[in-house]
Amino acid sequence: MTTALDRIRVGSAPDSWGVWFPDDPRQVPWERFLDEVAEAGYAWIELGPYGYLPTDPARLTDEVDRRGLRVSAGTVFTSLHRGPAVWDATWEQVGRVAELTRAMGARHLVVIPSFWRDDRTAEIVEPPELTGEQWAHLTGGMERLGREVRERYGLDIVVHPHADTHIDTEEHVERFLDATDGDLVDLCLDTGHYAYCGGDSVKLIETYGERIGYLHLKQVDPEILADVVANGVPFGPAVQRGVMCEPPKGVPALEPVLTAAQGLGVDLFAIVEQDMYPCEPDRPLPVARRTRRFLRSCGA
Structure with missing residues (x-):
């Protein structure tokens, strides 16, 4: 018998509809995303890239309310390892997103570190390993971000380990967690990215459970991943x-992850993110429906 995962609040995100950018002709229009995410059976969504969904709170509230949806989080990208010089530009972006996130009644801001490799051209733009000074900038900057976002907007930041960033592998994630204050900085554990980078999500939840503030659910195809790793x-x-595949076809198995998360005894969002940019416009909805059905079979 499946255990009821009554502390897990399941949702999806624009990412599951192939949306990576605020505006891109290869992406579905935002109205279609909202229609289809509701049709697939999800009650919660993230804002996605700032500017993809309407940024006027009154209009966005009307659009999500009409579809029976609620917002769980906004997302920002940061490069705080570069030191104090980037703070003002970072805060300008954070402020816009945090304001809309708060206005939508959400409590979380997902913070993604900047890529060391250009996501479109694949050019390596920075060394994949940080210096000691850069680590200090990164951890100190995230703590400052957590403090100021909470003070000004009443939101909690959750830092998202991500492939091709400086917070990716188990070693880097643990180093980041050990060097930051748990009262200011929690983690958004993305099961797919963590597996992509060789990490074990269940082990992380069991070891650093008090730091897990949010979940992104996705899986990787082990065969494609092996080729990706072998060929850089x-x-x-x-x-x-x-490489990111529809559950339950990949790894990690999501049921043990959800069970471990339920065992933390706190309410957690678990937002499905099926990376598939770019994709045919008719592809996301059937995948989203099947994924929602699968998660219900796990008790979520």
Whole structure:
């Protein structure tokens, strides 16, 4: 018998509809995303790239309310390892997203570190390993971000380990967690990205459970991943090869992850993110329906 995962709040995101950018002719229109995410059976969504969904709170509230949806989080990209010089530009972006996130009644801001490899061209733009000074900038900057976002907007930041960023592997994730204050900075554990980078999500939840503030659910195809790793394929092209696959066809198995998360005894969002940019416009809805059905079979 499946255990009821009553602490897990399941949702989806524009990413599951192939949306990576605020505006791109290869992406579905935002109205279609909202229609279809509701039709697929999800109650919660993320804002996605700022500017993809309407940024006027009154209009967006009307659009999500009409479809029976609620917003769980906004997302920002940061490069805080570069030091104090980037703070003002970072805060300008964060402020816009945080304001809309708060206005939509959400409580979380997902923070993604900047890529060391260009996601479109695959050009390596920075060394994949940070210096000690850059680590200090990164951890100190995230703590400052967590403090100021909470003070000004009442939101909690959850930092998202991500392929081709400086917070990716188990070693880097643990180093980041050990060097940051758990009262200011929690983690958005993305099961797909963590597996992509060789990490074990269940082990992370069991070891650093008090730092898990949010979940992104996705899986990787082990065969495609093996080829990606062997040939040093960047994340963007790897997604186009189908490295992130529809559950339950990949790894990690999501049921043990959800069970471990339920065991933390706190309410957690678990937002499906099926990376597939770019994709045919008719592809996301059937995948989303099947994924929602699968998660219900796990008790979520």
